[in-house]
Amino acid sequence: MLSAYLSLSLLTLMCQLAVSLGGKVLVFPQDGSHWVNMKVLIEELHTRGHSVTVVRPVDSWYIQEVSPYYTSITIDVAAGSDEGFFRSFVSRQLQIQRHGSSFWTRLALDMEIMEKFSQVHYKTCEMVAHMLEDAGLMLALQDAGYDLLLTDPASGGGVILAHRLKLPLVFNVRWTVHGEGHFAIAPSPLSYVPVPIAKFTDRMTYAQRIRNFLMYGFRMFLYRRTVGPSYSALVTRYFGPEVDYFQLFQAADIWLMRVDFVFEFPRPTMPNVVYMGGFQCKPAKPLPQDLEDFVQSSGEHGVIIMSLGTLVGQLPSDIADEIAAVFAELPQRVIWRYTGDRPSTLGNNTLLVKWLPQNDLLGHPNVKVFVSHGGTNGIMEAIYHGVPMVGIPLVFDQADNLSRMKAKGAATVVDIGSLDRDLFLQALQAVLHEPSYRENMQKLSRLHRDQPIKPLERALFWIEFVMRHRGAAHLRTESYKMPWYSYHSLDVMMFLLAVITTFVTVFVLGVMFICTRICCKHKSKQD
Amino acid sequence: MLSAYLSLSLLTLMCQLAVSLGGKVLVFPQDGSHWVNMKVLIEELHTRGHSVTVVRPVDSWYIQEVSPYYTSITIDVAAGSDEGFFRSFVSRQLQIQRHGSSFWTRLALDMEIMEKFSQVHYKTCEMVAHMLEDAGLMLALQDAGYDLLLTDPASGGGVILAHRLKLPLVFNVRWTVHGEGHFAIAPSPLSYVPVPIAKFTDRMTYAQRIRNFLMYGFRMFLYRRTVGPSYSALVTRYFGPEVDYFQLFQAADIWLMRVDFVFEFPRPTMPNVVYMGGFQCKPAKPLPQDLEDFVQSSGEHGVIIMSLGTLVGQLPSDIADEIAAVFAELPQRVIWRYTGDRPSTLGNNTLLVKWLPQNDLLGHPNVKVFVSHGGTNGIMEAIYHGVPMVGIPLVFDQADNLSRMKAKGAATVVDIGSLDRDLFLQALQAVLHEPSYRENMQKLSRLHRDQPIKPLERALFWIEFVMRHRGAAHLRTESYKMPWYSYHSLDVMMFLLAVITTFVTVFVLGVMFICTRICCKHKSKQD
Structure with a gap:
């Protein structure tokens, strides 16, 4: 009897330990230099006893198939984010900056890089479609019992996969397919929040504010024409037209932002944005x-x-x-x-x-x-x-x-x-x-x-928080589900304007009517 | 020589210890139930070796003159936030809710409480003016070498005092003289951020959104008519017309917000807002x-x-x-x-x-x-x-x-x-x-x-952060210094609209001109 009780207690304890130590994390990373950041988180997850599975394309540039820190799932689609192209792009860009060039040459190079990015997103969509079509893989991923999906939203693949697998979603983010991370989640008044690449500060002149406004508009236009449609089409194809891709994106539980306010200018943020800028920094080791x-x-x-x-x-x-x-x-x-x-x-x-x-x-x-x-x-x-x-x-x-x-x-x-x-x-x-x-x-x-808790520790705390609570819904607004005109209260303002206009019109007409009557009486008396 | 070196080292060490252990905090609290919250912070500051000075009116309701946790400065002005009035108000309010009453009785009671609040703010201004006029007191406060001023911005007195003494400013805040704390510092889209007292959630119907919008407008109007002028007049009197009271208010370094998102609905926030909701909670002690x-x-x-x-x-x-x-x-x-x-x-x-x-x-x-x-x-x-x-x-x-x-x-x-x-x-x-x-x-x-650091510890960390760095400028936007039309980019939009209108007009006029010319030629040929 006692031994049975003891084994039960031991079992309970072991289960608790398994939960507290051994979460299961599915990672859909972004290839290239972004992987350097993701690896820091993966290594720390591994150190803390979590098991990590990384999804990679067959021709991955940075992400190795075999690692002591994770197991990998290689998808048989070439993503095409090749080193060669980027090296050649940088060197041609340098050439242009150095020796000048015609407007058309520069435009052609800009178009080429944009085309490349579009193509990378298109390939990511192909990779995700390949996964969604693979019933065996989907079943295996579902059965594996992951606690959450961690992704770098510089590509949108992880967002779609998380929705399919019904997993809580954590972003390791600075850039998204919709521009800098904050622009996709927090109010960003363009009067003092400089659009990235603008090289402005949070104190802009009038001319700079006009340029900031136009650059934001231009980037949104580009996104809607190039990147957006690939992901939207994929979402419509697999989840039906009632699911909106950008809403899935904005529904991420925690945004681990690779930003610190000694670097970024102060700006509005949201409760589910966790700052981990500098999470990769550590004290120096002795030199060779x-x-x-x-x-x-x-x-x-x-x-x-x-x-x-x-x-x-x-x-x-x-x-x-x-x-x-x-x-x-x-x-x-x-x-x-x-x-x-x-x-x-x-x-x-x-x-x-x-x-x-x-x-x-x-x-x-x-x-x-x-x-x-x-x-x-x-x-x-x-x-x-x-x-x-x-x-x-x-x-x-x-x-x-x-x-x-x-x-x-x-x-x-x-x-x-x-x-x-x-x-x-x-x-x-x-x-x-x-x-x-x-x-x-x-x-x-x-x-x-001088922070109460180190950036990497903070990031890990919130990843584990999402594991413990299956999300972080209480920190996430659902305001993104509103149509844009409601979000900005335009429909409310239109209503109030209509009410005021009606009142004013009725009042003016009333006054005119009374005046006319008085005039008429006056006239008829005169007659 | 060695002994001189040793004493120098000892002196340096002692200075460092004094700075790290013994900050000096000037507190301008809000009387009544707000004091209960402030006392928690003061006791913790005392426990950590900081010395605290509390400014109180001569007829203070809750704030005792003598305490083991702080020394007090009693100002010889009666602030008039008396218990009697509030008890009577609550009991009459209860009577009305219970037995009903005419619209006019309710309005009269509402007016009475608003008048009372106005009067309390007016008295606070009188108290601050009394302090600013007292050259001896000002000199003593300046010489005391405070590291920061901690205040509950339910009244605006502390803000003005901090500006006069050039001290970094920390708020212990939920309510301000400008409504709920967030409304004074963070973007607050009225489409999903319910105005306090509205009893709405973050998912409002169209009708609720209209009411939310109107209630916000009404509160802003009330503020501008009642509370605002007292403080603005005081600021103009002592610092000249170029200093804006609301800007001083928004320039606070850290906003220790008595809010937690298990209670508040998720909404936009700012980097210098530190959440400490539940900071007063602690494990239960055994009962008598x-x-x-x-x-x-x-x-x-x-x-x-x-x-x-x-x-x-x-x-x-x-x-x-x-x-x-x-x-x-x-x-x-x-x-x-x-x-x-x-x-x-x-x-x-x-x-x-x-x-x-x-x-x-x-x-x-x-x-x-x-x-x-x-x-x-x-x-x-x-x-x-x-x-x-x-x-x-x-x-x-x-x-x-x-x-x-x-x-x-x-x-x-x-x-x-x-x-x-x-x-x-x-x-x-x-x-x-x-x-x-x-x-x-x-x-x-x-x-x-489930937080990485307890709310009270977090609050104390940021108070001490402000001591160590003489503020927290890197977390605070200065966007509040912009005129409202610039903040909302209305001037930029007007410019772009003007440009577009000009282009369209020139284009239309051009086309009309050409058409006219063609018509004329056609006509003259016919002639």
């Missing part, structure tokens, strides 16, 4: 001995590190020569991640490396300046370690990201189009010698680090 | 032995507790008799906080007490139902402990608060106007015997308790 020796040899002058991200390992030789020549003039040591040919002007103080431990270097006390292309990951690491920046933006959101750091007085920015020895030297000297840049960056670092 | 014995004697039927808040200790005898008669019929035991005469129908199962340890009783496993007037503090305690409610709303925001609990399926509500034996019994039986009420309340409790 040879690198440490190089860094130490810089003495009081310190070290500059330079990296233009994974996509841009090399530069056209004229730019590389200009940069190398400036570095050669400086008393600092320089560590430059560069995979191209050795620039002819390279000085003895500059070390070219194929790869650098960026986080560990940024956390080294001798590092004075970070020369960067302005990807968000690099910027957040620089903020975390308090290292001021010289930005050389190349493509996508990089110029916009760097404009924020410039507005906060923590970076100078050099346009790659006009970059020459003088401009680059000037930008570097300012950050090296004007104390305000370092002070401002260190202030941002202090603000960013 | 006699009360514990009474509770235990209830057996499996359990206990009902009833309290209508501090202001309403007694009820008209007819209502009390009805309530007591219902209690007498039940198998449960009842503990009723009641200071009036013993109702004639009182049963043996009902214990009348002058005061009850509400939190400890709500946390007792035998307590089945909480009969309450629906003050927010009581509701948050009931949520924390997962005890379903029967609401009897009396005045102010209570009906609105309870309508939320009803919408969430965790309470029934009885209108005091129509309350009789049958209705009250029905409401009680439902909560006692339909499991959904308890289940829903326990679900709210689980959601509320």
